[in-house]
Amino acid sequence: xxxxxxxxxxxxxxxxxxxxxxxxxxxxxxxxxxxxxxxxxxxxxxxxxxxxxxxxxxxxxxxxxxxxxxxxxxxxxxxxxxxxxxxxxxxxxxxxxxxxxxxxxxxxxxxxxxxxxxxxxxxxxxxxxxxxxxxxxxxxxxxxxxxxxxxxxxxxxxxxxxxxxxxxxxxxxxxxxxxxxxxxxxxxxxxxxxxxxxxxxxxxxxxxxxxxxxxxxxxxxxxxxxxxxxxxxxxxxxxxxxxxxxxxxxxxxxxxxxxxxxxxxxxxxxxxxxxxxxxxxxxxxxxxxxxxxxxxxxxxxxxxxxxxxxxxxxxxxxxxxxxxxxxxxxxxxxxxxxxxxxxxxxxxxxxxxxxxxxxxxxxxxxxxxxxxxxxxxxxxxxxxxxxxxxxxxxxxxxxxxxxxxxxxxxxxxxxxxxxxxxxxxxxxxxxxxxxxxxxxxxxxxxxxxxxxxxxxxxxxxxxxxxxxxxxxxxxxxxxxxxxxxxxxxxxxxxxxxxxxxxxxxxxxxxxxxxxxxxxxxxxxxxxxxxxxxxxxxxxxxxxxxxxxxxxxxxxxxxxxxxxxxxxxxxxxxxxxxxxxxxxxxxxxxxxxxxxxxxxxxxxxxxxxxxxxxxxxxxxxxxxxxxxxxxxxxxxxxxxxxxxxxxxxxxxxxxxxxxxxxxxxxxxxxxxxxxxxxxxxxxxxxxxxxxxxxxxxxxxxxxxxxxxxxxxxx
Numbered sequence: 001x002x003x004x005x006x007x008x009x010x011x012x013x014x015x016x017x018x019x020x021x022x023x024x025x026x027x028x029x030x031x032x033x034x035x036x037x038x039x040x041x042x043x044x045x046x047x048x049x050x051x052x053x054x055x056x057x058x059x060x061x062x063x064x065x066x067x068x069x070x071x072x073x074x075x076x077x078x079x080x081x082x083x084x085x086x087x088x089x090x091x092x093x094x095x096x097x098x099x100x101x102x103x104x105x106x107x108x109x110x111x112x113x114x115x116x117x118x119x120x121x122x123x124x125x126x127x128x129x130x131x132x133x134x135x136x137x138x139x140x141x142x143x144x145x146x147x148x149x150x151x152x153x154x155x156x157x158x159x160x161x162x163x164x165x166x167x168x169x170x171x172x173x174x175x176x177x178x179x180x181x182x183x184x185x186x187x188x189x190x191x192x193x194x195x196x197x198x199x200x201x202x203x204x205x206x207x208x209x210x211x212x213x214x215x216x217x218x219x220x221x222x223x224x225x226x227x228x229x230x231x232x233x234x235x236x237x238x239x240x241x242x243x244x245x246x247x248x249x250x251x252x253x254x255x256x257x258x259x260x261x262x263x264x265x266x267x268x269x270x271x272x273x274x275x276x277x278x279x280x281x282x283x284x285x286x287x288x289x290x291x292x293x294x295x296x297x298x299x300x301x302x303x304x305x306x307x308x309x310x311x312x313x314x315x316x317x318x319x320x321x322x323x324x325x326x327x328x329x330x331x332x333x334x335x336x337x338x339x340x341x342x343x344x345x346x347x348x349x350x351x352x353x354x355x356x357x358x359x360x361x362x363x364x365x366x367x368x369x370x371x372x373x374x375x376x377x378x379x380x381x382x383x384x385x386x387x388x389x390x391x392x393x394x395x396x397x398x399x400x401x402x403x404x405x406x407x408x409x410x411x412x413x414x415x416x417x418x419x420x421x422x423x424x425x426x427x428x429x430x431x432x433x434x435x436x437x438x439x440x441x442x443x444x445x446x447x448x449x450x451x452x453x454x455x456x457x458x459x460x461x462x463x464x465x466x467x468x469x470x471x472x473x474x475x476x477x478x479x480x481x482x483x484x485x486x487x488x489x490x491x492x493x494x495x496x497x498x499x500x501x502x503x504x505x506x507x508x509x510x511x512x513x514x515x516x517x518x519x520x521x522x523x524x525x526x527x528x529x530x531x532x533x534x535x536x537x538x539x540x541x542x543x544x545x546x547x548x549x550x551x552x553x554x555x556x557x558x559x560x561x562x563x564x565x566x567x568x569x570x571x572x573x574x575x576x577x578x579x580x581x582x583x584x585x586x587x588x589x590x591x592x593x594x595x596x597x598x599x600x601x602x603x604x605x606x607x608x609x610x611x612x613x614x615x616x617x618x619x620x621x622x623x624x625x626x627x628x629x630x631x632x633x634x635x636x637x638x639x640x641x642x643x644x645x646x647x648x649x650x651x652x653x654x655x656x657x658x659x660x661x662x663x664x665x666x667x668x669x670x671x672x673x674x675x676x677x678x679x680x681x682x683x684x685x686x687x688x689x690x691x692x693x694x695x696x697x698x699x700x701x702x703x704x705x706x707x708x709x710x711x712x713x
Contacts, residue, residue, distance in 0.1 A: 011037070011075070014385035015064060015182065016201075017047045019226035019250060019331075020268070022060075025380040029389060034382065036368045039400055046505050049227070049263070053087065054183040056533040058310055061190030068191055081196035081461050083388045084203045085380070087228055088369030091177040092139065093242045094124040094131075094149075099168040103436070108151075108159045108167060112465070113429075116159075116169050117146065118416060118426050124173035138178040140395075140408050146171050147240060172241060174200065176408075182396065197388045198395070198408070202230045202242050204383035207390070208366070209358045210234055211331050218327040220316050220643055222344075223380055225506040226250045229312055233319045241319035247313045249334030252301045252308075257301045257680030260292065261285055274298055275338055298338055313347035327354040329362075331379040372556040396473035400424070409473075415458055416467040418477055431455045437488035439534040441497060453483030474633040492517045493526030497538045504547065505579040511622055511644050513550060514661060515539060526661075545570035547580065551644060552663065554671065555582060650705045665701040676709055 016023040021043040048059035068079055098120035100112070121144050128139070149156045150168035158169055181198075188195055205223040215234040223230040227250055231243040249271075257267035261284045271281045274297035281291045316325060328348065332340060335357060345352040359375035366374065366382055396409045401421040407421050419429060432451025457480040458465045470476065492498060500513045511579040516539040517524055530536070542550070544561055548570075555561070558594060559581040561568045574580055647660040650670065657673050659665055667690060688695040689708040701707075 011077075011638065012385045012388045013071070013079045013081065014388070015067070015188075016204075016381040016384055016624055017049070017054075017060065017064070017084060017187070019087075019228075020044065021226075022063050022067050022192040023378075024064075024071050025385050026079070027382075027385055028072050029386075033365045033367055034386060036366060036372070036382065037369070037370060037372060038071050039368070039378075040067050040074070040380070042070075051332070052596050053180065054187055057071070057183055057187050058190065061185040063625075064187060064193070065191035068193065073321065080193060082188060082193045083197040083199070083384050084188060084195060085199050085201045085384045085387075086180060086184060086661070087177055087201050087225075091200055091202070091230075091244065092128060093172070094128045094175070095241060096120055096124040096127055096173070097167055097168060097170050098123050099150075102164065102165040103447055105165050106161050108161065110160060112167065113149075115160050115426070115430060116167050117171065119174050120144075120169050120422065121428050122170045123173065125175070127171070127699040140178065140181060140406065141173055141175055144171055144173040144411070145239060147238060148236075164359075172239070174242065177584050178406075185395070195395075199384060199387040201225075201380060202232045202241070202244075203239075204379045204387050205230070205331050206232050206234070206239065207383040207386045208379045209362050210350070211362070211385075212237075213482070217300045218320065218326045219322070220328045222312060222328060222330050222332075222335065224248050224330060224332040224340075225380075226334060229308065229334065231312065231315055231319065233316070233325065234279070238422075243315045243319045245308070245315055247308050247311060248332075249337075252304045252334070252337060255300055255304045260290065260297075263500045268478075270297060271301065274301070275336065293568040295396055300510060301337055302339055302343075303578045305337060305340055309340070309347045312344060324348045324350060326350070327530050329356065329358040331358050331376040333377045335376065360524060362367070362552075366580070376380070384636065393428065396476065398471055399476045401478055403672050413468060413471050415465060415471060415477060415479070418471055418475075419467070424479060429456045429479070433481045434483040434485040435487035437490060437530060438532055439536060441495065441536045441610065442538055443521060448488040448490050452485035453485040456480060456482040485589070490531065491526065492524055492528045492536070495536070495538075498540075499524060502576050503541070504574055506547070506644070507581055511551070512647070513542065513645070516542065516546065541573040541575045543570065544568055544572050544574060544580065547574055547608065553582070556573060559583060623694060648701060648703045648705075650701060650707055652707045653709060659701070666698050667695050667701060667707075668697040668708075669701065670707060683713045686710075687712050689712045 011026055011028050014025045014070045017026075018020045024040045025036060027034055029035075042063055042247055044063055046059055048063070053681055054060050058655035063209075071255065072079055082556075089268045097574070098116060100116050100119060106112075121141060124144070125141065145168040149159050150166075150170075151159060151162050151676065152162050152166055153168070156162065169600065170657065178407060180230075184198070185195055192470060201223060202221070205222050209221050209394060210219055210232075216237045218235040219231070221232045221234070225248050227246070227248055229245050231245075231613055233240045233243075240613065253267045253271050256271050257264055260282065262270065262282055263285065266282055270280050270282055270292075274294040277294055279291055281289065283289050313324075316328075317323060325348070327350070328341075331342075335341070341355045341357065342352050345355040349357070357376045358379065359377075360509055363382070366378075366662060368374070372378070375662060395406050396413075398405050398407065398418050399417050401424070403422055405422045407418060416429065420426070431453040433452055436446040436450055439446055456467075458469070459467050459468065459478045461476050462472060493515070498514060499517055501509055502515050503512050506509070514526070517526075518537045518539055519528060519530075519534050544563065548555055561570075561572070562579075562581040562583070563572050564578055565581075568580075586675070645661055645663050647658055648660050648665060649656060651657070652670060652674050659669060659671065659673055661671065667688070687710050688697075690696075690701075691706050692697065695707070
């Protein structure tokens with residue numbers, strides 16, 4: 001091994017494990033530049049990889065070990081950790097749109113945004129399984145990126161803090177099958193290395209080929225390797241989509257091999273030389289020497305290229321919403337065949353100048369200490385190293401509810417990521433509301449949400465945690481499912497419409513009454529518990545009978561009733577601001593009175609035409625008989641005119657409470673209007689005070705009374 005060299009930055013070792021060859025790169029970052037101190041390339045001796053996927057793990061491991069040894073000799077130190085990339089051939093992506101509606105407008109909090117994205121990833125995974133029909137294969141979600149948020153259906157950059165009735169998201173989720181990940185890890189381990197970072201080849205290529213400042217444009221990047229052509233689409237500052245076609249440089253080589261009757265290795269040489277020489281010479285499988293003009297080789301290649309660019313153009317349009325892109329950047333060796341860029345430009349219908357190989361142009365900040373020519377072949381290997389600085393990724397294992405779970409680590413893992421990878425349902429993390437209550441009021445639908453349940457109980461390594469708690473390798477996570485809250489409940493009296501009153505003029509006095517409610521055609525009181533799908537109508541009138549019953553007025557059958565000065569009966573409706581007059585020709589009392597006393601009341605009524613509340617100065621006359629045999633002893637009392645129901649306002653435990661619906665109130669009435677459960681004692685006794693002194697349950701209440709009610713401990 002060479003003498004140990006000193007470097008100003010941490011060395012990063014990256015491996016581009018390709019179908020035809022393995023490229024090892026070692027370098028370090030210095031400011032905005034990346035210094036490549038050594039790079040080595042070794043082709044597979046056999047076709048140990050096909051279409052970007054490892055077929056012979058041991059052969060690939062041997063080749064990795066050889067590249068590692070050459071690099072160690074060049075830099076004078078041991079290499080133990082490596083950055084790798086998974087090929088686009090095995091990458092699966094799903095683009096989905098997810099929506100979360102709310103029953104009422106609410107302010108969006110970070111938890112709402114997380115729930116939306118988690119729901120989107122969960123939905124993407126379900127769509128992926130449905131599309132792939134490979135439920136028996138374990139796939140890992142190796143990342144997701146938000147394309148766009150929506151607020152009430154309109155695009156929005158940041159949802160937090162806004163009020164919304166619905167939020168939505170467009171996102172891309174990426175998945176890798178377990179056997180692909182395990183194959184890469186095993187091959188690297190056979191070479192005596194551990195994985196320090198795993199990225200995806202399309203992401204590594206875009207790291208170099210399309211800088212952040214260009215991603216606002218609608219550009220396609222194509223990494224044309226040996227086995228696959230990986231595609232990325234950018235627009236509006238982000239990566240919109242990933243895609244792949246299983247056709248690249250090897251397809252051209254195989255066509256040349258068939259045409260020239262040579263093996264794969266010779267065909268690869270012929271293909272490369274045809275791009276730089278006028279003629280190529282070779283020996284076919286019959287051991288006969290052959291000379292062929294390069295134009296003939298390129299004509300064979302062009303047939304394959306035409307088929308390839310047709311598939312790529314179709315895939316680009318599919319990923320880009322059915323339309324072409326503004327420009328295409330090409331990296332990788334497969335795209336260097338003459339005529340490739342022009343053929344793709346024609347298929348996409350864009351100017352040929354807007355489809356170009358990207359090599360030295362995008363590697364201005366890449367410095368090679370060795371004599372290396374910058375070209376499109378080096379973009380992905382360097383990008384793999386640069387991705388190390390963006391995020392140090394790896395797979396880790398954690399225990400989730402006694403289940404061993406492997407997770408793609410992006411240095412930002414939380415309990416929620418482990419839950420998703422373990423298949424724990426998203427709604428098991430968040431508190432659930434009880435059954436909602438649906439009904440209609442005056443023909444309009446209304447819904448009352450159930451009460452919120454308890455959130456999931458989460459423990460990480462025995463300590464209380466939440467869904468945002470960071471997790472690390474070998475953490476022990478336990479999650480008890482969240483619960484649902486109580487079902488929604490509501491009485492007629494809870495409806496805001498009930499607080500609205502309706503007013504009439506009764507015997508020249510204005511009377512305020514609460515509105516009646518009809519439920520499914522039947523009159524119900526304020527205490528009626530609303531049931532699912534009830535149809536409630538708030539009545540805008542009283543009948544005369546309802547009016548008299550509510551006012552506790554007792555009318556004689558011989559009395560005349562006038563509504564808006566027209567003779568009426570008990571069934572006549574009385575609407576807002578209608579006038580009602582009771583002509584008191586006879587009064588009906590619950591007790592016997594003398595004929596003289598009755599006549600006196602009749603005279604008073606005739607004089608007034610009404611029975612007024614202020615006539616209570618006259619006492620009711622009552623005669624009661626204890627039995628048929630006892631002597632008749634009577635105590636005269638004048639009849640008391642019933643008072644009109646009215647509201648009063650009192651102060652209970654520092655809060656204003658309005659009492660309504662009665663003509664007179666006593667202390668015990670207040671319990672109907674406050675939340676104080678007498679059936680569940682919370683102390684030795686109840687303390688009740690009225691205006692600072694001990695209260696009696698039956699003593700009267702008036703406006704502005706000050707009340708205290710609490711449990712004595």
